[in-house]
Each structure stands twice: as C-alpha cells, then as structure tokens.
Amino acid sequence: MALWLLDSQHLGRNQGVKRIAGRLLKQPAREGVVEAQSRLGRLLCCECDGQRDRRIGFELLRQAARAGDCQAQLELGRLYCQPDHSEPAKARQWLEQAAAQGSQEAASFLQRIKG
Numbered sequence: 001m002a003l004w005l006l007d008s009q010h011l012g013r014n015q016g017v018k019r020i021a022g023r024l025l026k027q028p029a030r031e032g033v034v035e036a037q038s039r040l041g042r043l044l045c046c047e048c049d050g051q052r053d054r055r056i057g058f059e060l061l062r063q064a065a066r067a068g069d070c071q072a073q074l075e076l077g078r079l080y081c082q083p084d085h086s087e088p089a090k091a092r093q094w095l096e097q098a099a100a101q102g103s104q105e106a107a108s109f110l111q112r113i114k115g
Contacts, residue, residue, distance in 0.1 A: 006021050022040060025040040025043070026040065034069050035069070037064040038060070038065075041059075041060030041061035041072060042057070042071070042072070044058075045057035045058055061079070065094055070098050070101040073098035073103075074095065074105060076090075076091075077091045077098060077110075088113065091113065092110065095113070
C-alpha cells in the first residue's frame, strides 16, 4: 500500500500521503524488509528537514544498500557526493555497485564525478 501511494503520480507528491506512507513503511523497515528500508530511507533523506530523520534515513539506506538494493546504492552514492557527506571514495563504491546491477543513472553519475 505504501509503495503504491508513493509511486502514484498524483498522490505521491502530497506531503500528507508521504507521511502516511512513511508510517506504513516504518514497521517493515524495522523488521529488515529491504525494499521498505530503501523507500523509507529515501523518503527520510530527501523529504524531511529534521537532522534526526535524515540520520535515520541514511542508516536505513546503508542497510538496504548492503543488502543489494540498487536504488539505495544509487541514493547513497548521491548523498556521499553532497557537501555535508562528502566522501568521494564511498560515493564511487556505491555508484559502482548500482551501475554493476544495470543502473544507467548510476553509470552516468559515475562519469560526471570521475570527469
């Protein structure tokens, strides 16, 4: 249900819907469901203003990326390129893993940072 809400073109942009989806993803993420960790992590890192939420989101992304989630690997690579997380070696590591799984977005991002 949460993934459907977030993926919906119209509903997925609404902050209230994102909040509901986040609540629905919380328990499965705690239980180690990789897709829930990835989606909730991306939601917390990209949509929340609170430092605590972003820190939790970052850890959820890290867990999902370690489990092989391509989207989490891509997002971690992007985050490690940002000034507040600037760690180019880690960015490259996660982007290379996502690219190895076929992510064209990760491959093009790698080209830009190697550039």
